[in-house]
Amino acid sequence: MFENVGEIVLLFWRTLLALPQAWRQRQKVFEQFFEIGNASLLMVCVLSFFIGGVIALNFGPALVERSLANAVGGVVGLAIAKELAPVMMAILIAGRIGSAMAAEIGSMRVYQEIDALRTMNINPIYYLVLPRIVAIALALPLLVVFSILVGWFGGAVVAEFNNRMEIPFKAFFSDLKNLVALKDVANGVFKSFCFAVIIGVVSCHQGLCTIGGPRGIGRSVTKAVVNSIVLIVIFDYLLTRLLQQ
Amino acid sequence: MNRSNSHAAGVSLVVRGLRKSFDGQPVLDGIDLAVQPGEIFVIMGPSGSGKSVLLKHLIGLEAPDAGEILINGESISTPEIAAKYRMAMVFQSGALLNSLTVGENVGLYLTEHRLKPPAEIEKIVAEILADVGLKDAANKMPAELSGGMKKRVAIARALVIEPQLILYDEPTSELDPLSSVVIGNEILDLKHRIGVTSLVVSHDRDLAFGVADRMAVIAEGKIVTIGTPAEVKNFPNPLVQNFLHADFKHEN
Numbered sequence: 001m002f003e004n005v006g007e008i009v010l011l012f013w014r015t016l017l018a019l020p021q022a023w024r025q026r027q028k029v030f031e032q033f034f035e036i037g038n039a040s041l042l043m044v045c046v047l048s049f050f051i052g053g054v055i056a057l058n059f060g061p062a063l064v065e066r067s068l069a070n071a072v073g074g075v076v077g078l079a080i081a082k083e084l085a086p087v088m089m090a091i092l093i094a095g096r097i098g099s100a101m102a103a104e105i106g107s108m109r110v111y112q113e114i115d116a117l118r119t120m121n122i123n124p125i126y127y128l129v130l131p132r133i134v135a136i137a138l139a140l141p142l143l144v145v146f147s148i149l150v151g152w153f154g155g156a157v158v159a160e161f162n163n164r165m166e167i168p169f170k171a172f173f174s175d176l177k178n179l180v181a182l183k184d185v186a187n188g189v190f191k192s193f194c195f196a197v198i199i200g201v202v203s204c205h206q207g208l209c210t211i212g213g214p215r216g217i218g219r220s221v222t223k224a225v226v227n228s229i230v231l232i233v234i235f236d237y238l239l240t241r242l243l244q245q
Numbered sequence: 246m247n248r249s250n251s252h253a254a255g256v257s258l259v260v261r262g263l264r265k266s267f268d269g270q271p272v273l274d275g276i277d278l279a280v281q282p283g284e285i286f287v288i289m290g291p292s293g294s295g296k297s298v299l300l301k302h303l304i305g306l307e308a309p310d311a312g313e314i315l316i317n318g319e320s321i322s323t324p325e326i327a328a329k330y331r332m333a334m335v336f337q338s339g340a341l342l343n344s345l346t347v348g349e350n351v352g353l354y355l356t357e358h359r360l361k362p363p364a365e366i367e368k369i370v371a372e373i374l375a376d377v378g379l380k381d382a383a384n385k386m387p388a389e390l391s392g393g394m395k396k397r398v399a400i401a402r403a404l405v406i407e408p409q410l411i412l413y414d415e416p417t418s419e420l421d422p423l424s425s426v427v428i429g430n431e432i433l434d435l436k437h438r439i440g441v442t443s444l445v446v447s448h449d450r451d452l453a454f455g456v457a458d459r460m461a462v463i464a465e466g467k468i469v470t471i472g473t474p475a476e477v478k479n480f481p482n483p484l485v486q487n488f489l490h491a492d493f494k495h496e497n
Contacts, residue, residue, distance in 0.1 A: 116334075121327055
């Protein structure tokens with residue numbers, strides 16, 4: 001992965017320079033955007049509900065035993081908004097959408113479709129990379145907002161019906177509101193925007209440098225997902241440090 | 246077709262001392278050739294002799310280690326060349342974009358460069374598809390087409406550019422003899438109809454001798470001979486003779 005960092009940064013820079021063309025490519029951006037939404041929404045819903053539930057289940061009883069029942073909503077709310085929703089959704093999208101991007105662009109590279117674009121003076125960065133990165137950068141933060149809301153709901157359901165907590169819905173959300181500020185949600189959304197750019201650039205880069213036949217495409221898909229996840233975790237730490245200051 | 250009147254004449258192409266190596270392995274080893282405007286020039290040679298790599302240099306997909314390529318006397322390395330001269334390439338596989346319909350593939354150049362309004366693009370695409378005998382294929386996906394149809398769509402896509410130079414990479418590979426003749430006739434027809442310069446890379450002997458004005462045989466990255474089909478056929482070189490007359494041996 002690290003030997004390609006220069007190429008990845010260069011692709012990111014070229015995509016930034018191409019950004020003024022994004023409006024011209026809006027049709028492709030919308031197509032990609034809806035594809036990301038369609039492919040992920042149900043999965044995001046299920047995953048977020050159970051993440052919220054499991055956080056409540058892990059921390060709730062321990063807090064209640066120590067007479068800290070009024071902290072459960074806040075702990076679940078903060079953990080989901082600042083950390084779990086952005087990171088888990090980014091990992092999900094890297095696996096589901098990043099892999100599809102690398103496979104599609106990789107197959108276009110192997111079967112000379114990208115060469116054909118070049119012979120027609122069509123820049124593959126404008127035509128293929130830009131719409132995908134813009135679409136994922138818009139879609140992932142929205143999915144994360146949705147994930148945060150569903151995760152909170154999942155936590156509240158478990159807190160209410162688990163007999164070791166039995167915290168009413170209203171109390172859970174009232175405690176959550178006391179501890180979680182809008183800034184915390186904004187932090188999570190900002191992180192997810194950065195993760196989206198990472199997934200888009202890494203996956204498109206892997207697709208564009210695919211060589212060989214079907215085996216090469218498979219290798220690119222694996223590398224796109226693994227490299228995206230590694231970078232998401234590294235950047236998660238760096239961004240958390242940055243946002244704490 | 247009315248559109249053919251708008252085509253500019255074919256361009257001349259000169260290649261001088263072209264060299265290219267991959268991982269220290271020379272693939273093109275000093276290629277020199279000249280193609281006249283409006284000529285059909287065929288390059289033949291065994292597999293791995295550097296034919297396709299040469300084509301990629303001519304269309305600007307590869308940069309040479311040494312040597313130069315001139316279109317109408319101007320180097321293709323100058324930035325303005327792409328805007329000044331229209332060149333197109335028909336890939337061996339067709340290289341159609343599988344996510345687009347045939348019509349969208351053919352009109353892609355005009356759509357992406359916003360050269361015409363959508364209704365006019367649709368009309369041009371229909372005309373060009375009719376020219377290559379595929380008038381009902383506009384809404385089909387590339388996966389629904391046969392090998393020969395894909396090649397004809399690729400030619401249609403190249404024609405939309407109104408090219409002055411068309412490069413064909415193995416245009417008849419994987420095709421049955423009838424489809425090969427259709428493609429060969431299409432290449433000849435384009436020369437007569439729009440005067441385009443054509444450079445065809447192939448190891449199909451029937452196609453090469455059927456369409457070429459002049460031809461070259463390339464082996465191990467070097468030009469072995471250049472001339473008219475008759476001159477090449479009679480060139481007294483064992484490699485050329487073996488390549489042109491390779492046949493099965495039947496023992497009774």
